[in-house]
Amino acid sequence: MDYSGSFAQEWQNEEKEDNNQKGRNRMIHFRMKNNIGSVTVADRILEMAALALAVFLVVLAVALYHYLPERIPVHFNSVGEADGWGGKGMIFMLSALGVVAMAICSAAAYNYKMVNLPFSLNPACLSQQVTIIGRMMRVLSVLCGLLFIALMLMTTVPQWGMQSVFFSFFLIVMTSMTVVLIVYTVWIYKKGRQYR
Structure with missing residues (x-):
């Protein structure tokens, strides 16, 4: 055989x-x-909201351009009064800057290495930490959109007399961004400490 x-x-x-x-x-x-972590329905909703805000930024710039005076305020002091001026074409730069900031935040939601944290991620729970980082960046993307909408409206309101309203909105969004950064960073850190 x-x-x-x-x-x-x-x-x-x-x-x-x-x-x-x-x-x-x-x-x-x-x-x-x-690994990009898991993406939930809430994450997709945040992404769609960020996309809608990015489109709205561009549409708002185009719509406002014809109603703006030749010189618009482009810088504000600590009480919301204009102290720097520029041409009305600066509204497009604000819009473009907002879209770029939102795109960077959205890209960082899928590449956690773009996010600089003051501590190392724990390999034992990396996917959970990456999921939290992705959520944080999506929330920041939406808040960036709201921030630039407030800035664009602040440049147009001197003739409307509503500058204090939009400056208050601007401060609320800035405070929200700071709170989101602190809360999510602590959450990511604590998640990593659970698995040590």
Whole structure:
């Protein structure tokens, strides 16, 4: 009886199984290396809100441009009074700056290495921490959109007499951004400490 044929077949099957396992291990390693955490329905809603705000920033700039005087305020002091002036085309720069800031926040939601934290992430709960980082960046993206809407409206309101209203809105959004950064950073840190 010749066993060489069945032995060779069995050896080839084992080799294929080993190669399949190595391929799976590589795929698992790839997924872990590029893990973005989980994305929930709330995250998708935040992304859609950020996209809508980005579109609104552009539409608002186009709509306001024709109603602006030749010189508009582009800088404000601590009480909301204009102390710097520029041409009315600056409204487009504000809009573009807002869209870019929102795009950077949205990109950081999918690449946690773009976010500089004052501590190291814990490998034992990396996916949970990355999920929280993604949520934080999505919330910040929405708040950036609101911040730039407030800035754009502040440049147009001197002729409307509503500057204090939009300055108050601006301060509320700035405070909200600071609170979000602090709360989410503490949450990420505590999540990492749970698994040590």
